[in-house]
Amino acid sequence: KNxxxxxxxxxxxxxxxxxxxxxSYSVGISALHWLQQHPGGGIVSLFMLSSGxxxxxxxxxxxxxxxxxxSLHITASHPRDSAVYICATKGSDKLIFGTGTRLQVxx
Amino acid sequence: NAGVTQTPKFRVLKTGQSMxxxxxxxxxxxxxxxxxQDPGMGLRLIHYSVGEGTTAKGEVPxxxxxxxxxxxxxxxxxxxxxxxxxxxxxxxxxxxYGGLTNYGYTFGSGTxxxxx
Numbered sequence: 001k002n003x004x005x006x007x008x009x010x011x012x013x014x015x016x017x018x019x020x021x022x023x024s025y026s027v028g029i030s031a032l033h034w035l036q037q038h039p040g041g042g043i044v045s046l047f048m049l050s051s052g053x054x055x056x057x058x059x060x061x062x063x064x065x066x067x068x069x070x071s072l073h074i075t076a077s078h079p080r081d082s083a084v085y086i087c088a089t090k091g092s093d094k095l096i097f098g099t100g101t102r103l104q105v106x107x
Numbered sequence: 108n109a110g111v112t113q114t115p116k117f118r119v120l121k122t123g124q125s126m127x128x129x130x131x132x133x134x135x136x137x138x139x140x141x142x143x144q145d146p147g148m149g150l151r152l153i154h155y156s157v158g159e160g161t162t163a164k165g166e167v168p169x170x171x172x173x174x175x176x177x178x179x180x181x182x183x184x185x186x187x188x189x190x191x192x193x194x195x196x197x198x199x200x201x202x203x204y205g206g207l208t209n210y211g212y213t214f215g216s217g218t219x220x221x222x223x
Contacts, residue, residue, distance in 0.1 A: 004149065033212070043197060043214035086149070094165070097149030 003027050004089055006098040013105050019074040021101045023087035026068065030090050034061050034072050037084040037100065046072075046085075077105045110134065113198050113215035120188040120222045128183040128218050130198030136213070138201045139181040140165075141173060143194040144217075150197065156181055188222045195219050 007022045023032070034046040047054050047061040049070075054061050058077075063070040074081055084100040111132045120126055130139065137158050142150040152165030156175040170192060172184045181200075185192060198215040 035212075035214075041195065041217045041219075043199075043212075043217075045212050045214070088150075094152060097151075099147060099149050 003096050004087060004098040006085075006087055006101050008101060009099070011101055011103045013077050013103070015078055015105055015107050017077050017105075019077050019081070019103065019105075021072045021085050021087075021103070023070045023072070023098055024068060025070075025087075025089045025096075027089065027096070029065075029068075032063055032070050032090065033088040033095070034070075035086040035088065037086060039083065043086075074103075077103075079105045079107055081105050111198055111200055111213050111215040113196075113218050115218060116216065117219050118221070120185075120220065122189060122222060124188050125184070125186050126188065126220075127185075128196055128198075128220075130181045130183070130200075130215055131179055132181075132198075132200040132213070133179060134200060134202075134213065135178070136200035136202050137178075139175065140199045140201075140212075141171070141181065141183045142197045142199065143167065144197060145194050153183065153196075188220075190222045193220060193222045 003026050005024045031048055031050045033048050035043050036046050037043045049063050058075045060073040082104050084102050086100045088095045088097045114129045140155040141153040144150050151167050153167055153171050154165050154173040156162050159178040162173045174182045196218045199212045201212050
């Protein structure tokens, strides 16, 4: 079992839909990152959070430390949100990356 | 702001050839990392550096060497390329280890390497 599990692996949506991507982890962490990998391959850091919730534009990230679970939500999804979303946990000494969720948003 | 710049973007090598991937950052970050990304797997850490003149092994260091002679540059070398090293390589930098700041990591745009 991977230490960081993401679900779903693939997700398709119609423009305007509310999107949820989940990340579960099995080790104690001090922080969790959400990253976005564009179709061209570039990776952008979206959020780093260690508790509660963070919001940036239409993106919302939440984390429940007790349940070892984080979610990334996208409101009013748009085709430009199509990308791979990756969560990564920060343990005692290194980051552990999930395999990513591939999101496609169709007009 | 250039952020993190990786060169080259694409490369095809023959088995046994050597090459160096260059990563340059202009954010005065202390920490730099080299990752590889393979289908169906998360990013895996090859080597990292916590400051100029220092390097350390990550999860998958075999077959690679690194150097950090200047704070802004982190070089990844393949001495004798193997087909198993076909991958996409990403460099990243952060101001704290593991990117434990609000700014997280800054990634380069990746190098797609094919070894035939």
